[in-house]
Amino acid sequence: MSQPPEFLYFDLGKVLLDFDHARMVRQMAGVAGVSEEAMRAALMPSGDPTEGDQQWALEAGQLSEDAYYEGLCERLGVRPPRAEFELAASDIFTPIQASLDLVTRLHAAGHRMGILSNTNSIHWRFFLDGRYPELIDAFEIKLGSFEVGSMKPDPVIYLSAIELAGVPAERVFFTDDKPENIAGAMAVGIDAVPFTDTASLVDELNQRGVPC
Numbered sequence: 001m002s003q004p005p006e007f008l009y010f011d012l013g014k015v016l017l018d019f020d021h022a023r024m025v026r027q028m029a030g031v032a033g034v035s036e037e038a039m040r041a042a043l044m045p046s047g048d049p050t051e052g053d054q055q056w057a058l059e060a061g062q063l064s065e066d067a068y069y070e071g072l073c074e075r076l077g078v079r080p081p082r083a084e085f086e087l088a089a090s091d092i093f094t095p096i097q098a099s100l101d102l103v104t105r106l107h108a109a110g111h112r113m114g115i116l117s118n119t120n121s122i123h124w125r126f127f128l129d130g131r132y133p134e135l136i137d138a139f140e141i142k143l144g145s146f147e148v149g150s151m152k153p154d155p156v157i158y159l160s161a162i163e164l165a166g167v168p169a170e171r172v173f174f175t176d177d178k179p180e181n182i183a184g185a186m187a188v189g190i191d192a193v194p195f196t197d198t199a200s201l202v203d204e205l206n207q208r209g210v211p212c
Contacts, residue, residue: 002208003171003209004208004209004210005171005172005173005191005208005210006112006165006167006171006172007112007113007114007165007166007167007171007172007173008106008111008112008113008114008172008173008174008205008210009113009114009115009116009141009161009165009172009173009174009175009190010099010103010113010114010115010116010139010174010175011115011116011117011152011174011175011176011177011178011181011195012115012117012119012127013093013117013118013119013177014096014177014195015096015099015175015176015177015195016095016096016099016100016103016115016135017093017094017095017096017127017132018093018094018095018096019092019093019094020092020094021044021092023092024088024089024092025039025040025043027088027089027091027092028043028080028085028088028089030088031080031081031084031085031088032076032078032080032085033078033080034076034078038076039076041075042054042072042075042076043055043072044056054068054071054072054075055120056151058120058121058122058146059118059119059120059145059146059151060145060146060149060150060151061145061146061147061148061149061150062149065121065122068120068122069082069085069086072085086122086126087126089122089123090122090123090125090126091126093126093127095132096198098197098198098199099198099201100132100134100135101198102198102201102202102212103134103135103138103139104134104138105212106138106205106210106212107137107138109211109212111210112140112165113138113139113140113141114139114140114141114142114143114161114164114165115135115139115141115142115143116143116152116157116158116161116174116176117143117144117145118144118145118151118152119144119145119146120144120146121144121146124142124144124146128142141161141164141165143157143160143161143164145157148160152176152178152180152181152184152185153178153180153181153183153184153185153187154184155184155187155188158174158184158185158187158188158190159188161174162188162189162190168189169188169189169190170189170190170191171191172190172191173190173191173192173193173205173208173210174190174191174192174193175192175193175194175195175201175204176192176194176195177194177195177196178194179194182194191208
């Protein structure tokens with residue numbers, strides 16, 4: 001049997017916290033006083049963050065918060081209150097309680113853990129402001145794509161995560177809901193498994209000598 005992993009990385013969205021892009025669009029449109037269609041077109045014409053969209057550029061660290069806000073104001077032709085606009089963009093998360101309970105158990109057992117997420121600085125600030133204390137306390141490393149200018153499945157973000165963990169890639173475990181992100185992690189030597197549900201993740205960890 002191989003040695004247990006020394007560091008456990010978790011994706012954030014759809015693994016620890018659920019989120020709703022449609023809710024984000026609806027709330028931001030309400031603050032701006034524009035239609036949801038207009039807001040969606042200004043943010044992410046594809047319906048999800050993809051290369052070239054405002055949302056993608058912010059998550060990739062290629063666009064500052066100021067430029068993001070100013071760009072949206074210009075595209076929409078309105079200037080909504082910035083603080084309200086950012087709250088509307090961020091208040092879209094719901095805890096996945098079974099996953100949070102698992103993290104609490106792993107933390108109590110002394111396992112080193114981190115979050116590895118494609119996210120932007122606005123969402124990250126919302127996440128870190130104390131709404132989810134069990135996550136803040138449990139995770140030694142919290143690495144967002146915007147901080148390293150690289151988004152999963154690009155190798156750079158995984159290599160940064162390995163360096164921060166301070167252990168060999170093969171002793172790092174990672175779970176994510178997107179198959180392409182699992183493939184990207186495995187390509188740099190990380191032991192990665194797709195997240196489908198918390199019970200399946202518990203089985204995967206148990207098989208690796210991490211009782212939970």
